[in-house]
Amino acid sequence: QLQLDESGGGLVQPGGSLRLSCAASGYTLDNYAIGWFRQAPGKKREGVSCISTPGGDTYYLDSVKGRFTISRDATKNTVYLQINSLEPEDTAVYYCAASTSFKDNCVIGVDWYDYWGQGTQVTVSS
Numbered sequence: 001q002l003q004l005d006e007s008g009g010g011l012v013q014p015g016g017s018l019r020l021s022c023a024a025s026g027y028t029l030d031n032y033a034i035g036w037f038r039q040a041p042g043k044k045r046e047g048v049s050c051i052s053t054p055g056g057d058t059y060y061l062d063s064v065k066g067r068f069t070i071s072r073d074a075t076k077n078t079v080y081l082q083i084n085s086l087e088p089e090d091t092a093v094y095y096c097a098a099s100t101s102f103k104d105n106c107v108i109g110v111d112w113y114d115y116w117g118q119g120t121q122v123t124v125s126s
Contacts, residue, residue, distance in 0.1 A: 047108025
C-alpha cells in the first residue's frame with residue numbers, strides 16, 4: 001500500500017517561508033494526483049493545492065494563490081509545497097494525500113483522496 005511521509009513543517013515568523021515535502025517509497029508518485037490539505041484546531045480539513053499526474057494541471061485555494069507553489073521531483077519521488085509570505089492563519093497540520101481518481105486534472109476535495117500521510121505541523125507566530 002502506498003505510504004506517504006510529510007516533512008518540513010516548523011515554527012516560523014509571519015512573512016517567512018517553508019518547503020513541505022511529501023515522499024513515498026515503493027510506489028511512483030507520478031502515477032497519482034497529489035493534494036495538500038491542512039487542518040487547524042477546531043476546523044475542518046481543507047484542501048489548499050493539488051497537482052495532477054505529470055503534464056497536467058495544478059490547482060490552488062484562492063486564499064493561497066501567489067503564496068503557495070506545488071511541484072514534483074520525479075528523481076526524488078517527492079511532491080513539494082513551497083509556502084511563502086506565511087500568515088498566522090496558515091497555522092495548521094499539513095497533510096499530503098494521493099488520489100487514483102484523476103489523470104490530467106485534480107480537485108482538492110478530501111473524499112477524492114485514497115492515501116494520506118500523518119501530517120506535519122506548521123506554526124506561524126511571532
